[in-house]
Amino acid sequence: MTMKTKKISFYERRAAIAKALGHPSRLMIVDALQEREICVCELTELVGADQSTVSRHLSVLKNAxxxxxxxxxxxxxxxxxxxxxxxxxxCIENVLKENLEREEALVGG
Amino acid sequence: MTMKTKKISFYERRAAIAKALGHPSRLMIVDALQEREICVCELTELVGADQSTVSRHLSVLKNAxxxxxxxxxxxxxxxxxxxxxxxxxxCIENVLKENLEREEALVGG
DNA sequence: TGTCTTCATGGTCATATTGCAATATGACCT
DNA sequence: AGGTCATATTGCAATATGACCATGAAGACA
Incomplete structure (x- = not known):
């Protein structure tokens, strides 16, 4: 295996995890789960989408x-x-904070 | 604005950042940039895709x-x-480590 | 001016993602 | 077996993403 191929699979695995977190519903789910375990029915209510949609989001999180x-x-x-x-x-909060400061700088200066 | 709407935009902003990091080429770029600033031509070589493709990835990172x-x-x-x-x-490494341990547990016992 | 380099953008195609509705599965109860 | 609740899966349409090619804009330099 070449070095380049190795590098690619290295980043592919990591990107897959970031991608799984790259949807507002899934982020909401993960955030809620930081407190306690939650059943699908309650997560469905929380997200406010169809049960089948939430089920799919959950399978994405599980596969990751x-x-x-x-x-x-x-x-x-x-x-x-x-x-x-x-x-x-x-990390995300830090990025958002930086973005906010930039926006303020653009308005103010 | 209802509480639910507020929550959605909260997670949308955060998910957008995770999403921007959810591609192997973009992750490779961000990783390389941890060392020093790099021009597009060099990043194009690094990623190994068309220059226009890399340029698009860069604009995703910039928008985020x-x-x-x-x-x-x-x-x-x-x-x-x-x-x-x-x-x-x-965080990503931690997830990958856990995943590896699970796979080993499945094989081993 | 003309040309070269560097980068960004529009067009287009193939593929992936997302959402809902409908259906299937599985557990429990009677 | 039949009924009901909680989830998962499938089918389908709409949309988003990612890759390339071709082109365009801007700076450097003869």
Whole structure:
């Protein structure tokens, strides 16, 4: 395997995770799951989309390895598989803060 | 504005940033820019795609507020606008590590 | 002026994503 | 078995994305 090929698969794996987090509904879900595990029915209410749509978003998160499931009777509870999302969210907040400052600078100066 | 609308735009802004990082070429670019500012011609070589394709990726990163540009003669240098990407990458690595452990557990037992 | 380099943009095609409706699956209860 | 609730999956339409080619704009330089 060439170095370039290796590099590509390296970034592909990482980009897949970022991509899974790149949708507002999925971000909302992940954020809610930081508190506690939540069933699909409750997540569907939270997101406010069709149940089938939410189910698809959940499967995207699951395929990325971000969440895991637990069965309890007819219900399925989703929970975060990783606790490290703070770093991710902090990074995003930092970018948004910088963007805001830039906008203010453009208006003010 | 209702609470739900507010929440949506909250997550939309954050998801847009994650989405901008959700492509292997863009991740490769951002990673390279952690070292130093780089011109489009060099980034084009690095990524190994058409110059127009790389230019589009760069505009995605710029629109997300992740990078900024500096003109020098006919060249345009791109540089990171934020230094916080460590937290982002650490989070990704953490997820990948967890995923690897899960795969090993599935094989092993 | 003409040409070369560097980068961005419009056009076009192939593919992926997203959303909803409809249907299937699976568990539980009677 | 039949009924009901909670999820997953499939089909389809609309839209977004990503790649290339061709072209355009701007600076450097003879």
């Amino acid at each position: 390895g971000l969440v895991d499931t637990r069965k309890e009777g007819p219900m399925i509870f989703y929970r975060l598989r990783v606790k490290c999302l703070e770093g991710f969210f902090m | 507020g992740l990078v900024d540009t500096r003109k020098e003669g006919p060249m345009i240098f791109y540089r990171l606008r934020v230094k916080c990407l460590e937290g982002f990458f650490m």
